[in-house]
Amino acid sequence: MKAKWREQSKQGKVILHGMYGNSDVLPTPSPFVLKLETYLRLTKIPYEVDKVDFWGPKGKTPWISYEGEHLADSQFITEFLSRKFGKQLANKYSIKERAIGTMTRVMVEEHLYWAGVMWRFAFGGKDTFQKVLRGEKSFIQWLIFRLIAPQMRSSAWSQGVGRHNETEIKAIMLNDLRAISTVLGQNKFLLGEEPCEDDCSVFAGLASAVFSTNSPLEKELNDELSNLKEYCYRMKDLLWPDWESHMNKLKQN
Ligand SMILES: N[C@@H](CCC(=O)N[C@@H](CS)C(=O)NCC(=O)O)C(=O)O
Numbered sequence: 712m713k714a715k716w717r718e719q720s721k722q723g724k725v726i727l728h729g730m731y732g733n734s735d736v737l738p739t740p741s742p743f744v745l746k747l748e749t750y751l752r753l754t755k756i757p758y759e760v761d762k763v764d765f766w767g768p769k770g771k772t773p774w775i776s777y778e779g780e781h782l783a784d785s786q787f788i789t790e791f792l793s794r795k796f797g798k799q800l801a802n803k804y805s806i807k808e809r810a811i812g813t814m815t816r817v818m819v820e821e822h823l824y825w826a827g828v829m830w831r832f833a834f835g836g837k838d839t840f841q842k843v844l845r846g847e848k849s850f851i852q853w854l855i856f857r858l859i860a861p862q863m864r865s866s867a868w869s870q871g872v873g874r875h876n877e878t879e880i881k882a883i884m885l886n887d888l889r890a891i892s893t894v895l896g897q898n899k900f901l902l903g904e905e906p907c908e909d910d911c912s913v914f915a916g917l918a919s920a921v922f923s924t925n926s927p928l929e930k931e932l933n934d935e936l937s938n939l940k941e942y943c944y945r946m947k948d949l950l951w952p953d954w955e956s957h958m959n960k961l962k963q964n
Contacts, residue, residue: 713781716764720776725758725792727751729773730765736922738957742824743785744773746915750789752950753906754798786820789908801907808902812909815894815901819916823887825872826880827919830927832863834877881927884920888928891917892936899945906946914946922947 720726729744739745744765751758767774769783777795782788793799801809867873872883891913900906901913920926921943932940947954 713764713768713776716761716776716781717779721779723757725751725756726761726776727758727773728761728765728767728775731760731762735958736924737918738951738954741772742827742912742915742919743771743820745918746912747773747775747785747788749914749946749950750785750792750908750911753911754792754796754800756792756796756798785912786816789911793908800905801902801909803905804902804907811894812902812907815891816909816912818887818890819913822872823884823916825867825870826883826887827916828863828867829873829875829880830884831919832860833867833873834880884928885931888917888920888931888936888939892939895938895942897938900942906949910946914943917943918947 716726716728727744727747729739729747730741731739731744737745738748748758748760765772767783768781771783773785773788774781774783775788775792776782777792782791801812804812864873872880875883895901898904901910917939920928921932921940926932928936951957
């Protein structure tokens with residue numbers, strides 16, 4: 712299969728391999744896939760999506776094929792493509808601002824993400840998987856969830872965040888979101904007036920909490936964290952005008 716993609720990727724386009732589907736509120740349940748597709752849209756780098764062969768060379772999703780090569784990890788991919796296509800969007804910001812962007816991204820991907828995993832897979836998943844848990848979806852989707860959930864909980868346990876209870880997980884999420892909200896302040900985007908690479912990660916990391924019905928932090932996002940909610944809608948309006956139609960397409964499939 713991977714050899715096939717080597718050939719196809721020699722035609723100038725990036726092939727984004729990612730896990731899609733099974734969500735009524737997001738184009739993809741994976742924040743890392745959402746980050747990468749948002750980045751490709753932001754930079755206008757030509758790409759096509761492969762939703763089938765989504766486990767990459769490092770056993771995770773997403774990954775890309777480009778010019779006959781395979782590359783894993785959304786951050787390595789972003790950095791590689793930014794260099795290759797001369798799209799270093801964060802360069803308009805100072806070194807210190809970029810450092811703040813890096814720290815925010817790392818917190819979202821390596822800390823907030825795991826709290827989200829626990830929310831989805833241990834405490835009832837009051838988001839994209841809620842309907843699966845209630846059995847409102849197909850048997851296959853229920854089965855996939857049943858197979859994936861223990862694996863995700865075990866990864867979260869090894870990482871450490873998975874050892875906390877529901878109240879502690881919610882406190883972790885709230886703390887992280889408060890920090891991002893402070894960094895964002897009155898900015899339109901994470902570091903200022905223009906979006907950069909790290910916006911794709913932050914948007915993707917927040918999307919599940921913001922766009923889910925019955926988000927664990929719904930009240931806070933409508934109140935003290937409302938700048939985060941507005942930010943996510945700004946990113947969505949800018950880069951995902953087809954967000955809803957994407958969802959409708961998923962529902963039909
Ligand atoms: N650092 C990786 C993380 C990717 C990642 O963890 N993806 C998840 C899906 S959201 C995954 O593949 N999980 C499967 C596993 O860890 O076995 C990246 O930025 O691409």
